Amino acid sequence: MVKAYERKHRIVVLGGGPGGYEAALAGAQLGADVTLIERDGVGGAAVLTDVVPSKSLIGTAGAVQAVRDSGKLGVQAFVPGGDGKPIRPEIAVNLAAVNKRLLAMAGAQSVDMLQTLEAAGVNVVQGEGRLDGVGAVLVSTSAGTGGTDFDRIEADTIVVSTGASPRELDSAKPDGERILTWKQLYDLPAIPDHLVVVGSGVTGAEFANAYRTLGAEVTLVSSRDQVLPGEDPDAAAVIEREFTRLGMNVMSKARAQSVARTENGVLVSLEDGRTVEGSHCLMAVGSIPNTAGLGLEEAGVQLTESGHIRVNKVARTAVPSIYAAGDCTDFFPLASVASMQGRTAIMHALGDFVRPIDLRNVAANVFTYPEIATVGWNARSLAEARDVAQAIEHTIPLSLNPRAKMIGFTDGFVKLFAWKASGTVIGGVIVAHRASELIFPVALAVEHRLTVDQVASAFAVYPSMTGAITDAARALHRH
Numbered sequence: 139m140v141k142a143y144e145r146k147h148r149i150v151v152l153g154g155g156p157g158g159y160e161a162a163l164a165g166a167q168l169g170a171d172v173t174l175i176e177r178d179g180v181g182g183a184a185v186l187t188d189v190v191p192s193k194s195l196i197g198t199a200g201a202v203q204a205v206r207d208s209g210k211l212g213v214q215a216f217v218p219g220g221d222g223k224p225i226r227p228e229i230a231v232n233l234a235a236v237n238k239r240l241l242a243m244a245g246a247q248s249v250d251m252l253q254t255l256e257a258a259g260v261n262v263v264q265g266e267g268r269l270d271g272v273g274a275v276l277v278s279t280s281a282g283t284g285g286t287d288f289d290r291i292e293a294d295t296i297v298v299s300t301g302a303s304p305r306e307l308d309s310a311k312p313d314g315e316r317i318l319t320w321k322q323l324y325d326l327p328a329i330p331d332h333l334v335v336v337g338s339g340v341t342g343a344e345f346a347n348a349y350r351t352l353g354a355e356v357t358l359v360s361s362r363d364q365v366l367p368g369e370d371p372d373a374a375a376v377i378e379r380e381f382t383r384l385g386m387n388v389m390s391k392a393r394a395q396s397v398a399r400t401e402n403g404v405l406v407s408l409e410d411g412r413t414v415e416g417s418h419c420l421m422a423v424g425s426i427p428n429t430a431g432l433g434l435e436e437a438g439v440q441l442t443e444s445g446h447i448r449v450n451k452v453a454r455t456a457v458p459s460i461y462a463a464g465d466c467t468d469f470f471p472l473a474s475v476a477s478m479q480g481r482t483a484i485m486h487a488l489g490d491f492v493r494p495i496d497l498r499n500v501a502a503n504v505f506t507y508p509e510i511a512t513v514g515w516n517a518r519s520l521a522e523a524r525d526v527a528q529a530i531e532h533t534i535p536l537s538l539n540p541r542a543k544m545i546g547f548t549d550g551f552v553k554l555f556a557w558k559a560s561g562t563v564i565g566g567v568i569v570a571h572r573a574s575e576l577i578f579p580v581a582l583a584v585e586h587r588l589t590v591d592q593v594a595s596a597f598a599v600y601p602s603m604t605g606a607i608t609d610a611a612r613a614l615h616r617h
Contacts, residue, residue, distance in 0.1 A: 151165075193505055303425060356386045
């Protein structure tokens with residue numbers, strides 16, 4: 139007896155960034171008929187103009203800083219003259235070569251992702267898509283005659299993963315030459331003489347750190363009392379000290395009013411009447427979701443006032459057949475969260491086992507030098523929840539860690555948080571070189587509700603930076 143034909147579940151994904159890529163790949167692996175629509179290239183802005191190139195640039199700056207700091211270890215990175223001072227530059231940075239490398243690497247990563255999707259059976263379409271109700275997507279493609287054709291693709295499940303774009307101010311319009319967004323930095327042929335960075339959040343702090351390390355004079359305009367206002371205050375204080383040590387001019391409580399071109403650079407005017415002159419200005423004042431014109435509200439998808447898509451813990455919108463992932467949603471704007479949302483959305487739509495996403499367990503990192511890595515509860519979130527009295531914390535300065543002393547990197551710490559009654563690890567903050575690689579054991583402890591005694595009982599290599607984690611856990615032991 140021949141079984142009746144069973145149509146495959148049809149999935150259409152709008153946007154090929156981390157969320158869309160993972161959604162498409164998961165759908166293909168689970169046997170669905172998947173179409174992914176991407177305008178610029180698989181990987182989206184995260185791969186082509188954001189995470190991959192920016193972290194590559196920051197990695198280059200980190201290498202420069204490591205060479206400069208090697209003098210503490212007795213390494214001489216220059217040819218000395220008779221007085222012992224360098225007779226030639228210690229380090230020369232060719233920014234054009236750096237940018238060429240990182241953009242080529244980003245492009246190669248995009249191609250690798252495209253090939254992976256195609257090998258899995260995903261139909262990748264270059265174009266722009268918008269919803270046509272709750273069960274179809276219209277895709278615009280060039281007709282070759284100056285017009286636009288639309289293809290209509292029906293879908294059982296739609297995943298919107300269109301990302302976000304740099305926020306632009308009318309009083310400081312980027313021109314791609316002197317006034318820049320973070321997407322436009324990679325066209326610079328040389329290191330700016332004086333880069334004014336407006337915004338001291340994660341993006342602003344990372345680029346300010348990187349360009350100061352690469353040799354630019356940098357002024358960081360911060361509207362808050364401290365840089366990185368969303369991070370652990372102790373961690374942000376370490377970074378601000380490092381910025382000062384590097385010779386960066388950090389202007390606190392300074393809100394930019396406008397940025398204008400001058401004959402040879404830019405003029406940044408502050409609300410208090412002060413002005414800052416520079417050769418270039420980076421506007422790092424947040425991002426806006428790419429949700430306009432997608433037909434979302436017409437389809438019944440709910441948006442926040444800022445234009446972000448409202449989703450639940452399995453990435454589903456108010457419309458059962460429509461999911462969303464990544465920076466266009468009202469979840470954390472992290473590539474790792476976008477990827478998890480994409481996978482979770484497809485697994486839920488296809489009836490596979492799925493665990494709702496718990497944002498409390500998300501590990502995040504600020505790629506300054508040193509880095510700040512965090513996961514779970516912290517002092518601010520405990521205070522907001524009025525649970526400070528129920529928690530305990532302990533901090534191990536890296537100045538006490540033998541491995542940190544050996545590599546000459548002692549400006550930082552490991553901080554753990556746990557519930558007082560049970561000893562369960564609920565969060566952590568690490569400020570260190572490559573803290574992003576050190577936070578994972580803490581993230582595991584938070585995810586699996588390990589106690590401080592269980593963490594302390596694990597063997598850490600001696601000497602190692604991870605030894606500070608077990609030391610902090612041991613200090614939190616309660617009888």
